[in-house]
Amino acid sequence: xxxxxxxxxxRNSFTDNYQAFLVTxxxxxxxLSGFSGSCGTLLITRQHTIFFTDxxxxxxxxxxxxxxxxxxxxxxxxxxxxxxxxxxxxITDLGxxxxxxxxxxxxxxxxxxxxxxxxxxxxxxxxxxxxxDELACLKKAFRIADDSFAELMKVIKPGMRETEVAAHLEFxxxxxxxxxxxxxxxxxxxxNSSRPHAQVSSRKLKVGxxxxxxxxxxxxxxxxxxxxxxxxxxxTAKFKKIYNTVLQAQTKAxxxxxxxxxxxxxxxxxxxxxxDAGYGENFGHGLGHSLGLDVHEAPSLSKRCVDxxxxxMFFTVEPGIYLPGWGGIRIEDTFMVQPNxxxxxxxxxxxxxxxxx
Ligand code: GLY
Ligand code: MN
Ligand code: MN
Numbered sequence: 001x002x003x004x005x006x007x008x009x010x011r012n013s014f015t016d017n018y019q020a021f022l023v024t025x026x027x028x029x030x031x032l033s034g035f036s037g038s039c040g041t042l043l044i045t046r047q048h049t050i051f052f053t054d055x056x057x058x059x060x061x062x063x064x065x066x067x068x069x070x071x072x073x074x075x076x077x078x079x080x081x082x083x084x085x086x087x088x089x090x091i092t093d094l095g096x097x098x099x100x101x102x103x104x105x106x107x108x109x110x111x112x113x114x115x116x117x118x119x120x121x122x123x124x125x126x127x128x129x130x131x132x133d134e135l136a137c138l139k140k141a142f143r144i145a146d147d148s149f150a151e152l153m154k155v156i157k158p159g160m161r162e163t164e165v166a167a168h169l170e171f172x173x174x175x176x177x178x179x180x181x182x183x184x185x186x187x188x189x190x191x192n193s194s195r196p197h198a199q200v201s202s203r204k205l206k207v208g209x210x211x212x213x214x215x216x217x218x219x220x221x222x223x224x225x226x227x228x229x230x231x232x233x234x235x236t237a238k239f240k241k242i243y244n245t246v247l248q249a250q251t252k253a254x255x256x257x258x259x260x261x262x263x264x265x266x267x268x269x270x271x272x273x274x275x276d277a278g279y280g281e282n283f284g285h286g287l288g289h290s291l292g293l294d295v296h297e298a299p300s301l302s303k304r305c306v307d308x309x310x311x312x313m314f315f316t317v318e319p320g321i322y323l324p325g326w327g328g329i330r331i332e333d334t335f336m337v338q339p340n341x342x343x344x345x346x347x348x349x350x351x352x353x354x355x356x357x
Pocket of ligand 3: 289
């Protein structure tokens with residue numbers, strides 16, 4: 001779908017409560033228009049699309065979205081320029097993203113002589129179902145991640161610090177075209193791995209320990225996300241047992257993930273395996289989430305999510321068991337839901353990986 005089509009889809013979802021919609025979230029602006037800079041606002045009326053930016057992005061905006069929107073390069077202030085266009089278009093009620101920053105909301109409430117109407121998830125709902133262009137970006141981001149992980153497995157060794165491992169992985173991804181890491185790369189060794197979102201430390205990797213590696217690449221603005229927990233040397237019986245429980249939980253959840261199923265049922269399928277194994281209290285986060293221009297998008301595969309899975313949605317499936325003092329194991333793979341099954345985005349095998357030391 002091209003950007004003009006996305007904007008017309010958005011117009012079709014307008015209600016009578018407002019005549020125009022203001023888009024301030026950078027990722028929503030990028031989704032609708034293709035503009036990828038840091039200063040951009042879209043005013044979408046029923047007839048017109050107007051884009052506001054400043055001098056820094058004049059050239060970029062013409063190149064990226066010149067055929068989608070009328071571009072206004074504001075000089076004095078964004079609020080002034082917006083005000084003028086809102087008046088010109090005779091808008092009395094203006095839809096805004098419910099997620100708008102409070103300081104912006106307060107400023108615009110004062111500045112614009114219109115009623116601001118917060119709308120929840122208007123653009124985000126469209127973003128839940130990805131099109132072919134988005135799939136292509138996501139596939140590329142996941143390929144970069146898979147290939148970089150394979151390269152990391154050739155160099156990772158005892159004695160390396162977690163920070164060094166992260167630096168290697170991020171370098172390998174960047175060399176393959178990743179625009180950024182998807183999020184702060186997690187390299188958690190030994191007991192550090194019991195923290196689901198451990199921060200990288202200067203701890204040195206040791207033989208006979210696990211390393212939890214959670215990372216992603218970004219391509220075309222789209223994020224990949226994958227976790228592997230590898231073992232340095234020959235895995236212990238305890239590691240194998242817990243790894244297999246997590247893997248079985250993941251397998252059951254993947255079997256449950258299909259068009260029409262309620263999201264929380266997929267979470268429940270994994271949670272049952274882990275609870276039955278006696279580790280229910282040690283799996284304290286949701287099973288997974290959607291991703292795209294953000295690394296975490298709705299809907300989620302969690303206990304509370306009653307949305308239904310639909311074709312074109314993407315989900316991570318990432319059960320984990322975390323035992324403070326010992327460590328934690330998470331396995332995370334990502335899938336696109338298709339009408340007749342799943343497309344696996346992560347191609348790195350998820351079987352237990354023991355690194356020769
Ligand atoms: N590290 C982010 C996630 O896996 O959700
Ligand atoms: Mn992850
Ligand atoms: Mn994730």
